[in-house]
Amino acid sequence: MSLLHQIALSCIPGIGSILARNLISYCGSPEEVFVTKKGHLSKVPGIGPKTLELIRNHTAFERAERELCFIEKYKIQALFLTDNAYPKRLKNCFDAPVMLYFKGSADLNTGKxxxxxxxxxxxxxxxxxxxxxxxxxxxxxxxxxxxxxxxxxxxxxxxxxxxxxxxxxxxxxxxxxxxxxxxxxxxxxxxxxxxxxxxxxxxxxxxxxxxxxxxxxxxxxxxxxxxxxxxxxxxxxxxxxxxxxxxxxxxxxxxxxxxxxxxxxxxxxxxxxxxxxxxxxxxxxxxGWTGSQTQSATNQQLSLAIDLSAEEKIIADVLLNKGSIIVDELAILTGFPQSKLAAHILGMEMKGVLIGMPGKVYKLA
The missing domain is CATH 3.40.50.450 (Rossmann fold)
Known part of the structure; x- marks a missing residue:
């Protein structure tokens, strides 16, 4: 995916986080936003004639090229909404920024x-x-x-x-x-x-x-x-x-x-x-941060001795491997739809196998 197009999309006046998400969802990628016909783009909620003209305004690319030079020169990490490194907690917010610029060494998806x-x-x-x-x-x-x-x-x-x-x-x-x-x-x-x-x-x-x-x-x-x-x-x-x-x-x-x-x-x-x-x-x-913050693999395996269904065991195996994980990533790794995953999570919480944490993060009990 082209970083130039990603930055250019964020440069267009009047296109905020929510509208940009709608455009990407409809078109499939930032590149497609710039080449999709006006008639099709006009069907996207929130897109009017003025915004359509702005999307075709190539000054967005001129600004994006200058920014690309800047981030390359100063070794800045550009994070687009769909990037794996984009902070997952923030991604879950309806108005999350389309682009982030980060200079540093921290893990934006760390446990706490x-x-x-x-x-x-x-x-x-x-x-x-x-x-x-x-x-x-x-x-x-x-x-x-x-x-x-x-x-x-x-x-x-x-x-x-x-x-x-x-x-x-x-x-x-x-x-x-x-x-x-x-x-x-x-x-x-x-x-x-x-x-x-x-x-x-x-x-x-x-x-x-x-x-x-x-x-x-x-x-x-x-x-x-x-x-x-x-x-x-x-x-x-x-x-x-x-x-x-x-x-x-x-x-x-x-x-x-x-x-x-x-x-x-x-x-x-x-x-x-x-x-x-x-x-x-x-x-x-x-x-729920009380008590020991670490738990031996042996104790975790013992906690999984509770009678779990085949699908619950899949969830438990992911948590055993990852430690703690946000629900969206858990859905991706297990391959379960959100509705089915939510039902299994509730059942595992009631069995005392799983603990819910702030930010829709889950870990083994």
Missing amino acids: VISIVGTRKSTEYGKDICRELLAGLKKHNPLIISGLAYGIDFLAHKEALKNSMSTIGIMAHGLDRIYPQQHRSIAEKMITDGGLLTEFMSGTVPDRENFPKRNRIIAGLADVTIVVEANIKGGALITADLANSYNRDVFAYPGRINDEYSSGCNHLIKTNRANLITKLADLEYIL
Whole structure:
């Protein structure tokens, strides 16, 4: 599949994530989008005369060629929605970006991914919580996601690196710049042990409207979003709402009722949009991360001694081999339709063989 056509599709004005998905689904590939007759394209939901003309506008290819030169020069990984390396958790979100640009070393599909967000004007209370949280998470070795902004974001990245955990900053601009500039040194460290990720091409500046788009990636990449400290109108609450819309777990640390920078967290908890967290054990209990995080192959084989059907054994064998796996990938590897797979998963959960985790991830009990 042509990377030039993939990038070009993302360059067309007015074609967002959802419409691009529709076009690819209808035409079969990005290349076909550009050669399919107008009469056929007009049948795609959301495509009007103006968009049809834009698809035929070859300036998209000119822009894509410049971007291709940029990513090749700076060794940036371009990830299209259908690529195997595209983050699977994000792919499950209805508005996932068609293109992602990544510079770093982290595995975007690693077993545990946590987003940590909060106010840019963090207090000592919030800073202490963040340090304690990251130190405790070290034993689980998750990938830490945040937005490289001032305050809680910066501290989450800093403490993740301090505790030898990979961390990725999600950018609201292209990878030809760092914003804020003061965070360049930590961003460079993150590229070595984590990375920088964006949906925006080089030359894109950090305009205000880009940050809510950035926040959906922060929410969609992770199993769980943790709000450490936030104002009721802060961007952290937008991220929390997005995580809820993706059916992901959200946690929030409570604060004093008259504290401006805890008002957002208190509101999330009060409105049942976030689980209350006061210590790491709260998160471990709700996510099922309690107890030993490793299990011997012998014990796993013993757990499979329960009477399983032939198809359930196929599922169990995949889980035994993979450890933990997102449901979409499980469907591909087993060859079962989603409806049949869902029924088997429910039955195996009731037998105590299988455990469901955030982000539609499953593993053996």
